[in-house]
């Protein structure tokens with residue numbers, strides 16, 4: 001494997017991420033980190049020249065753009081290592097994120113310290129293997145918002161995922177601080193379940209203004225109706241959840257034109273686990289979570305009617321039962337089963353549309369000439385069964401940024417396990 005070799009994927013069925021029907025693939029030619037051509041083999045590419053050309057035969061298999069998870073946490077503070085106690089404030093980056101699962105891009109809306117910035121850069125510099133990452137820092141919250149978990153005399157400790165900012169001025173200062181430390185976007189977060197609006201429209205607008213001046217985007221955790229409308233009018237770049245938004249609030253979102261990232265996977269997992277292991281085990285209110293899940297599924301249908309784009313994300317890593325590498329494609333299954341999406345539409349949402357959540361819209365998420373070369377090859381047809389994308393079980397090849405990813409890093413995993421035991 002070498003990036004200076006031309007990589008050619010021959011044969012197979014191509015799902016190109018544009019929404020166009022699946023078609024027979026002749027040759028995808030990759031040079032450096034970009035796709036050079038898709039279609040007939042160009043006459044200047046000599047397949048037998050093994051010194052300069054590497055050939056993947058995808059005969060009988062399916063080729064598509066690498067998946068992007070638009071909502072995945074990497075340093076949330078819940079990683080567990082066997083034999084080691086789990087305590088508050090012992091956050092560390094979760095190494096298992098890097099286990100390959102056909103996910104070549106992650107959008108990370110919030111974590112501890114600037115851990116995710118460091119992981120992103122280490123991957124970019126080739127110090128470790130992993131997906132493209134587009135990261136936020138600590139979530140900007142006011143008293144009582146999600147992630148303001150300590151009493152007011154404690155505030156939000158330095159290791160917290162939330163950063164308490166109770167005035168627009170404090171928020172702008174925090175945007176500047178995070179900008180200085182290299183985040184790609186700012187995460188704001190309103191109340192946990194949308195019970196009341198805790199961020200004023202003017203405060204959201206102040207953050208958006210400062211972030212956009214500094215070429216950063218803004219995503220907001222907003223389940224409530226009021227916060228969703230305020231976020232839409234303040235011009236955030238995407239809204240996460242939006243499940244309590246009324247028809248009128250959603251019209252405001254449609255008018256402003258930003259996508260919604262419903263994130264149903266976490267809710268589905270809580271409901272499933274609550275039934276099998278009991279509510280105490282998940283330590284979350286199952287009925288509340290089921291209501292959110294139903295609302296988010298309804299939202300998927302409403303959004304389509306209003307022409308609001310949906311992004312595909314899971315909230316992997318936000319809890320100990322949301323393991324990295326397993327659930328990134330479960331959201332597509334929910335889009336299909338509960339959201340009225342065709343499998344092809346779900347794939348387009350998780351690839352071409354999700355490129356927006358990693359700041360690479362128009363450049364990533366399609367198998368087409370000129371695009372960045374993130375491609376997966378599967379042994380089963382995801383259009384026939386969308387669940388074959390889950391957990392990386394049917395992957396035969398992953399190409400990220402033009403390079404073939406080692407799908408069997410067993411030696412490294414073994415070292416990790418031994419160290420942990």
Ligand SMILES: [Zn+2]
Nearest residue numbers: 071109315318
């Ligand atoms: Zn989250």
